[in-house]
Amino acid sequence: MSDQVLQTQSASAANRDTEQAAPESVAHRRNHFYRPTADVVEYPDAFRVLLDMPGAKTDDVEIQVAEGVLHVTARIDSRQEPGKKFLLREYGVADYRRSFQVGDQIEVQHITADYAEGVLSLHLPKVAAVQPRKIPVNVG
C-alpha cells in the first residue's frame, strides 16, 4: 500500500467496532493490542520507519495523521481459535497499534508506506525548510 489516509479518529474507531462478527474476538481485540517493534532512521531529507507487523494483510493496515500524531493500526485475524490443542504457546496474536509524534518538519501529505514480508515501511519526507541546503560557491 502506498497511500496516506487522513481520517478522524472517531470515525475510524466506530467502523472498527461494528465490523466485527464474532463476539469473542471483539472482546479480545478491544482489550489488547500489540505495539510493533520499530526502527527509525533519519536521512537528510526524510525519516524511514520500519515496523514489524507479521500476519497483517495490506488492506488491513491503516495509517492516519491527526493533530501531529501518526497512527498505525492493523487488524489481525485471530489464528488462535479456542479448542486448539496447544503444545507451545509462546506468543499472542492481536491487532497492532502504535503512534508517533510528527513535528512540523514532516511533509505530512507526502508520507508513503508499503507493507511486505510482515514489515511496514514508512517514508516521511522532511519539509524543504529543514533539509540541508547546498550553497553553490561562485568563482569570482
Next chain:
Amino acid sequence: MVRFTSAALPSALQLRTEMDRLVSSLFSDGAGSVTAKAASPVGFPPLNLWEEESRYVAEAELPGVHADDLEISVLGREVAIKGRRTSALGQDGAEPQGNWISRERGEGEFERRIRLPLEVDAEQIEANLTNGVLTLALPKAHSALPRQIKVNAVD
C-alpha cells in the same frame, strides 16, 4: 549555510509510550491496553505449536526474513528452524548513511530446535512464509498414527 542539527530532531519524530497509551484510550473507549510482544525465554523465534489428529502445526513470526534466508530441517522428532534477518535500513550500500533514532528490531542469525512428541514424515512437511508468518505443517509419520487392528472372528 543552513546546517542540519540533530538537536531539533527529538521533536520531529518521537516514539513515546505515553503517547501509545493516550492514543489507545482514544481509540478503544478506554478499554484497550497496548503491550509489546514479550521475548520468548526459550529462544528465537517464539513458537506456537499445536496438535491435530494427523499432524502438528508450528507457527513463528518472522517479519523481514526472506524465504531464501530460512532453512527448515527435520530429523525424526526434531525440527530445526534456522535463518537470519538483515536490516533493511542503513546497510544497503546504495542507500545514504542515516542516523538511527530508535532501534528495536533485532537482526542477525537465529536457530531454534524443538522436539515433537511423535515422529513426523519428513517428506510430507510443508513450510509456508506469508506476511512474515512461517507455518509448518508436520504430518505425523505413518508409524506414529494410531492404527485400527481388525479383529478376525474365529468360529
